[in-house]
Amino acid sequence: MSESLAESQPEPIREPIREPILELVDVVAGYGPIIVLQSVSLTLHRGEVLALLGPNGGGKSTAMQVCCGLVPIISGQLRFAGRSITGAAPDALARAGVCAVPEGRGIFPNLTVHENLMMATHTGMSLAEIEHTAFARFPALASRRWQLAGTMSGGQQQMLSMSRALATNPAVLLLDELSMGLAPKIVSQLYEIVANVAAEGVSVLLIEQFARSVLRIADRAAIMLNGRIVRTGPPDELADELSAAYLGGKANS
Numbered sequence: 001m002s003e004s005l006a007e008s009q010p011e012p013i014r015e016p017i018r019e020p021i022l023e024l025v026d027v028v029a030g031y032g033p034i035i036v037l038q039s040v041s042l043t044l045h046r047g048e049v050l051a052l053l054g055p056n057g058g059g060k061s062t063a064m065q066v067c068c069g070l071v072p073i074i075s076g077q078l079r080f081a082g083r084s085i086t087g088a089a090p091d092a093l094a095r096a097g098v099c100a101v102p103e104g105r106g107i108f109p110n111l112t113v114h115e116n117l118m119m120a121t122h123t124g125m126s127l128a129e130i131e132h133t134a135f136a137r138f139p140a141l142a143s144r145r146w147q148l149a150g151t152m153s154g155g156q157q158q159m160l161s162m163s164r165a166l167a168t169n170p171a172v173l174l175l176d177e178l179s180m181g182l183a184p185k186i187v188s189q190l191y192e193i194v195a196n197v198a199a200e201g202v203s204v205l206l207i208e209q210f211a212r213s214v215l216r217i218a219d220r221a222a223i224m225l226n227g228r229i230v231r232t233g234p235p236d237e238l239a240d241e242l243s244a245a246y247l248g249g250k251a252n253s
């Protein structure tokens, strides 16, 4: 092809590859006799940020725990990279690359930042490597290397838990209420980092209750109400329905 012809050709529009990495298929799950998820189907594609939103008690955290093997599936399937992994143990899922930052962050408050990162070395990555990546991504942590994690601000603690999760080099990152208790400015900064992590190829499921700002970085969004996914679609289309979901879902009652 001549250079002039190549120049005249418009860039082909590249659709993102819609390749499922993690899927819940008709999942029914709960705690003992209590059914929480009532036939939930949700697909996370490679490299996308999927926001899972909805009022409290809807089952978002339960869905995340199903994804990490912490809540057993009564019926339906959990699939990873196209294969059923229903019933797999949490450590097997972690090794496969499904990594979660739970509600409440899951760091050790009485250990230093350094020690918290050391706890992530079981994944095979060296401490030097983990610290290098963590401090490059979150410079605020570098100067707090010897500080007790519990004495840091909420935002810094969230950075630490994300660093620990990313040390496993996950294919899938599940983040439960990243924004909890944090100022909007800090939340925006963390979301920017989440967007960068996704751009590096990590698929992210971002669970939030109220944070409308999450829609800015999400490729798609899903609304969960009373254990069911009631809507999935582009973030801009879901913004209005989100308000209705909260009003109808008695979010604050």
Ligand SMILES: Nc1ncnc2c1ncn2[C@@H]1O[C@H](COP(=O)(O)OP(=O)(O)OP(=O)(O)O)[C@@H](O)[C@H]1O
Pocket (backbone or CB within 6 Å): 031, 034, 036, 054, 055, 056, 057, 058, 059, 060, 061, 062, 063, 103, 209
């Ligand atoms: N360990 C448990 N044992 C029994 N019931 C539970 C347990 N954890 C959660 N539930 C119940 O499951 C339902 C869904 O809870 P879940 O925490 O998944 O909701 P959520 O959407 O994450 O809510 P929030 O936005 O408040 O975090 C609730 O009715 C809750 O009481």
Ligand SMILES: [Mg+2]
Pocket (backbone or CB within 6 Å): 060, 061, 062, 103, 176
């Ligand atoms: Mg929750």
